[in-house]
Amino acid sequence: MNTVQQNLERIREDISSAAAKSGRKTEDITLLAVTKYVTIERTKEAVDAGIVDLGENRIEGFLEKQAAIGDEAIWHFIGSLQSRKVKDVINQVDYLHALDRLSLAKEIQKRAAKKIKCFVQVNVSAEATKSGVSPAETLAFIQELAAYPAIEVVGLMTMAPNTQDEDVLRSVFSGLRQLRDEVAAQNMAHAPCALLSMGMSNDYKIAIEEGATHVRVGSALVGPY
Numbered sequence: 001m002n003t004v005q006q007n008l009e010r011i012r013e014d015i016s017s018a019a020a021k022s023g024r025k026t027e028d029i030t031l032l033a034v035t036k037y038v039t040i041e042r043t044k045e046a047v048d049a050g051i052v053d054l055g056e057n058r059i060e061g062f063l064e065k066q067a068a069i070g071d072e073a074i075w076h077f078i079g080s081l082q083s084r085k086v087k088d089v090i091n092q093v094d095y096l097h098a099l100d101r102l103s104l105a106k107e108i109q110k111r112a113a114k115k116i117k118c119f120v121q122v123n124v125s126a127e128a129t130k131s132g133v134s135p136a137e138t139l140a141f142i143q144e145l146a147a148y149p150a151i152e153v154v155g156l157m158t159m160a161p162n163t164q165d166e167d168v169l170r171s172v173f174s175g176l177r178q179l180r181d182e183v184a185a186q187n188m189a190h191a192p193c194a195l196l197s198m199g200m201s202n203d204y205k206i207a208i209e210e211g212a213t214h215v216r217v218g219s220a221l222v223g224p225y
């Protein structure tokens with residue numbers, strides 16, 4: 001198994017070249033290490049290698065890693081969140097990547113002791129198995145979030161289909177970028193919506209070329225799982 005440091009060097013080179021290719025700055029791209037399948041030890045190895053942003057998709061894993069690592073990291077909750085579990089985790093989250101329904105917004109409003117930075121999850125590819133708001137409903141959904149002052153919409157998030165087809169991936173990512181531009185153009189105080197959370201191990205280079213500001217990389221960085 002590679003060290004995280006070895007994986008990180010390669011991924012950083014990829015990020016730089018994808019950024020250069022698309023005329024973007026490397027500093028504008030945040031690499032999240034998704035640690036959901038690895039141990040606390042491996043997660044610490046990532047932090048020691050220089051990773052600051054950590055992502056987990058389950059509450060138990062999130063709380064366990066946070067208890068072990070603490071404030072050194074920025075904590076991203078990237079999985080779907082059941083409304084009844086919001087109270088267990090929301091005030092420990094720096095960024096929530098999967099806001100996808102008003103019932104969840106309502107529960108966050110009830111439980112949050114601070115403003116929560118949220119990405120609205122959009123199901124760009126319209127796969128039945130994926131959660132997220134449909135692209136057609138995204139703007140209206142975000143407008144409705146103005147009623148929940150605990151929520152700040154910092155950006156949009158999507159999961160691309162599991163495919164190597166570059167054209168499909170590009171159209172999903174550029175679709176999310178266009179939607180982000182449309183939302184940001186509304187200049188809503190509760191929704192600056194400047195960020196794009198998209199791209200995983202298989203497709204982060206393409207996602208960066210299409211404008212990703214946050215790539216969520218698990219297996220290629222801390223794996224193999």
Ligand SMILES: *Cc1c(COP(=O)(O)O)cnc(C)c1O
Binds near residue numbers: 034036078079202
């Ligand atoms: C697991 C997961 C990732 C990382 O997946 P890899 O393919 O291992 O990089 C990214 N985003 C979300 C939402 C995930 O659940």
